[in-house]
Amino acid sequence: MLEALAALLLAQTIGEVLSYALGLPVPGPVLGMVLLMILLLLRPDTVGMLRPTSLALLRHLSLLFVPAGVGVMVHFARLGDEWLPIAVALIVSTALAIAVTAVVVVWSARFLARRDDPR
Amino acid sequence: MTRVDSIWVYLATTPLLGLTATLLAYLVAFHLYERTGMNPLANPVAMSVALLVLLLLTTDTSYETYFDGAQFVHFLLGPATVALAVPLYDQRARLARLWLPLTLGLAAGVSTAICSAVGIAWLLGASRETLLSLAPKSVTTPIAMGIAEKIGGLPSLTAVFVILTGMAGAIMARPLLNLLRIDAHEARGFAVGVAAHGIGTARAFQVSEQMGAFAGLAMGLTALVTAFTAPWLAPLMVRLLTGGG
Numbered sequence: 256m257l258e259a260l261a262a263l264l265l266a267q268t269i270g271e272v273l274s275y276a277l278g279l280p281v282p283g284p285v286l287g288m289v290l291l292m293i294l295l296l297l298r299p300d301t302v303g304m305l306r307p308t309s310l311a312l313l314r315h316l317s318l319l320f321v322p323a324g325v326g327v328m329v330h331f332a333r334l335g336d337e338w339l340p341i342a343v344a345l346i347v348s349t350a351l352a353i354a355v356t357a358v359v360v361v362w363s364a365r366f367l368a369r370r371d372d373p374r
Numbered sequence: 375m376t377r378v379d380s381i382w383v384y385l386a387t388t389p390l391l392g393l394t395a396t397l398l399a400y401l402v403a404f405h406l407y408e409r410t411g412m413n414p415l416a417n418p419v420a421m422s423v424a425l426l427v428l429l430l431l432t433t434d435t436s437y438e439t440y441f442d443g444a445q446f447v448h449f450l451l452g453p454a455t456v457a458l459a460v461p462l463y464d465q466r467a468r469l470a471r472l473w474l475p476l477t478l479g480l481a482a483g484v485s486t487a488i489c490s491a492v493g494i495a496w497l498l499g500a501s502r503e504t505l506l507s508l509a510p511k512s513v514t515t516p517i518a519m520g521i522a523e524k525i526g527g528l529p530s531l532t533a534v535f536v537i538l539t540g541m542a543g544a545i546m547a548r549p550l551l552n553l554l555r556i557d558a559h560e561a562r563g564f565a566v567g568v569a570a571h572g573i574g575t576a577r578a579f580q581v582s583e584q585m586g587a588f589a590g591l592a593m594g595l596t597a598l599v600t601a602f603t604a605p606w607l608a609p610l611m612v613r614l615l616t617g618g619g
Contacts, residue, residue: 263453270456280524280601282517284455285594291459302463309457312450313586316576317419318400319451322392322444323515324423324537326530328430329437333504333531340498344508345535348491349542352512352569353550356483356592360561364475 259308262301266291392443399425412580414545419537419573451516451572458575458594461587468560468584469591476564480592483568484599487512488607496615503528505615509608510600511535514571517597521604536571543570544577559585567592 269290271283279286295302327334334341385391403421410416430440441448462469469476491508500508507527510518515536522532547566556562559582566574567589575593579586 260453263456266456266459267452280521280605281598282520282601284452285517285597285601287452287456288459288462288594291456292462295459295463296466302460305457305460309460312454312457313461313576313579313590315400315404316454316572316579317404317417318396318422319447319454320419320515320537320540320573320576321396321400321422321426322441322448323533324419325426325430325440325444326437327423327534327537328427330531330534334534337500337504340495340500341504341508341535343498344491344495344500345511345538346542346546347494348487349512349539349569350546350550351490352483352487353543353547353565354554355486356479356568357551357554357556357561357565359482360472360475360479360564361556361558363478364472364558364561367474 256308259305262305263287263291263309263312266294389443389446392440393446394443395426395429395440396422396444396447399429414548414577417541417544417573417577419544419576420541423537451514454572455514455594458587458590461583462591462594465584465587465591468588472560476560476591476595479561479564480568480595480599483565483592484512484596484603485607487569487596488600488604489611492608492611492615496612502612502616504531505612506608507531508535509611510604511539512569512571513597513600513604514593517601521601524605525608537573540570540573543574547574547577560588563588564592568596571596 266287267284270285270287273279273286274281274283399422400418402425403418406421407416407418430437488509491511492505495505495508506525507522509525509527510521510532513521513536515533518532518536519529522529543566547570551562551565563578563585566578571593575586575589578589
């Protein structure tokens with residue numbers, strides 16, 4: 256567990272350093288994820304050490320969003336003034352993004368499968 | 375000062391209270407969520423946030439004081455994002471097969487998320503700051519806050535939009551995808567991850583590890599792509615819509 260936690264933090268640190276040093280708009284933890292994925296592909300034997308801690312951390316991913324969510328109390332005034340555009344934009348845009356992504360993935364996969372395997 | 379008051383004053387200055395309250399609120403919320411048979415409407419993030427806001431308002435505690443303690447939980451978002459590499463690695467065979475449809479879905483989903491949020495809010499008369507703060511709403515919190523800062527939005531307002539988006543996505547995903555007759559767990563997970571980042575991913579993991587892995591992948595890729603596109607796309611849109619300034 257400690258080794259896994261150290262590996263996750265190390266990957267994040269290297270990611271942050273790369274992001275900062277190269278002036279990339281990509282955030283450090285995302286680069287860390289890419290680095291860890293590369294490590295796993297090169298050294299598949301490390302996955303056993305990483306898996307329990309990583310999955311435990313991900314099992315309660317929702318908990319990690321709570322502190323930022325409580326920040327809603329700081330913005331009550333603005334949310335009260337602009338509640339209609341905000342609510343409609345958030346709900347409709349999120350629904351559209353889910354629908355468009357899912358439909359494009361499924362249809363393009365179907366199209367590619369048909370092209371590769373014409374009957 | 376009474377004894378109880380002095381204990382309160384002491385505790386309020388340590389990070390202990392914010393941290394403990396966060397964990398307890400989440401445990402209560404998660405228990406309720408399980409009791410409803412994991413009904414998406416009983417979203418654990420939404421209920422925890424509601425409980426904590428109520429607690430802070432009734433005890434007259436500021437968000438800053440609360441966050442002093444809660445930041446330790448917030449911090450774990452970083453290592454948790456890195457940890458997404460593990461379920462992703464487990465899905466590498468499917469990933470290799472589906473990379474092209476996923477890339478197309480990602481491009482379509484990210485541009486839809488940014489443009490529709492800004493466009494709809496503008497139509498309904500939102501202020502310029504709100505528009506810019508809305509643009510990165512589908513990206514995971516720390517990253518969205520960075521983007522908002524870069525484009526002239528309010529990072530803390532963006533954080534709120536991000537959480538609300540995640541909750542909306544986690545609640546709507548199942549009925550919406552059923553309506554569209556999308557059955558493949560890969561596509562369902564990926565769509566939720568693109569639109570509703572980590573909260574959607576958390577929801578997807580509760581359905582299956584495979585769905586969670588694809589949602590996690592989508593969340594990482596969306597952060598990556600939005601970090602590159604939003605800084606020029608959102609200000610451009612806002613400038614076109616609001617006519618300069």
